Amino acid sequence: MQTKYEKIASTIRERIKNGTYPVDSLLPNQTDLVLEFGVSRMTIKKAIEILMMEGLVYSQRGMGTKILDHSFWDKDVSPIKEYDGLSYQMEKQNKKLESSVIKFDVGFPNKEIQKKLLLKAEQPIYQIIRLRILEGKPFVIEHTIMPCDLVPNLTTDILEKSVYTYLKKGLGLQFGGAYRTFQADRAEEHDKKYLECDDSDPILEVQQVIYLKDGTPIEFSKSRNRYDTRSYSILDVDYS
Incomplete structure (x- = not known):
């Protein structure tokens, strides 16, 4: 809404x-x-x-x-400070977003994930890879890890829709903030296969940790974006 x-x-x-x-x-x-x-x-x-x-x-x-009657950009722009999920962003723009589940497994966190999500080695995690399809075209690949105990009963049906809607409305969770890093990378096999990238195409990778209101990290993800389809923006205007 x-x-x-x-x-x-x-x-x-x-x-x-x-x-x-x-x-x-x-x-x-x-x-x-x-x-x-x-x-x-x-x-x-x-x-x-x-x-x-x-x-x-x-x-x-x-x-x-x-x-101005025109956009500054020739691609989809996402506010850096927004972390309500891609489904929410595209719904606001009245654009059709679909999700195709590439991988959905349960495993255990390595040392990097243990550190990022404050987990113990024996705590199970969801390991998810999804292709997000915007207006019928491949848009972004999301590699997502979430603790199973914080996100119970996650299903493929939920993954094909909106995970964040399930977290907020289904589980009643409230987000408190996010930490993000942005970097350029070379196209990997998944990028070439699902995003239709060439070997020479750069990828915009966004890594983020999402925190709940109480400071508990609930998600670590890597979003792999084609260089020519998505960018991020921040509003910085001097009102003085």
Whole structure:
């Protein structure tokens, strides 16, 4: 379910696309938008930040919010600080996302995983590899490890849908934060087979550890992205 600010961002986005808000014009000021949508100024600010992240508008204090009517990017852009899952991100954009399970096993953590997820050697873990397919095209390969005791009853059916929805709604878990690193890498066998990469194609690899509200690490994953299909962004605007 979309939040109020996501719905408002969708409405403004559509107005930009259909010309209600012309290119190079200014978005109505926040006071007018507050009155129109019947929400707080903070909600309007969050909606505008989404559109800024997409490159559709640019906002600067004292200058208003300018309509750009195009994205800065030619690929899907994911906010660095968002960790609600790819299914959630694509649902917001009304894009069809499918998941194909390549591997789903139970094993035991090596020393690296023990350290990252604060596990003992005898604690079982899920070892998962999924191909995420966006609008019918291979998009990203996700290598995921989760402790079995924190994520009981995980099934292939859940993996083919949204794991994070199961964690949040099915198990009632709350995420507290994430630690991420980004690096370039060479295409591996899985990348060449499932992402249709050539030997010379670079891969954007994102490693992350997801933490629950109490600080317990619940996931370590590596997302392997084609260089030409996905990027990550952070909003950094000086409002002073």
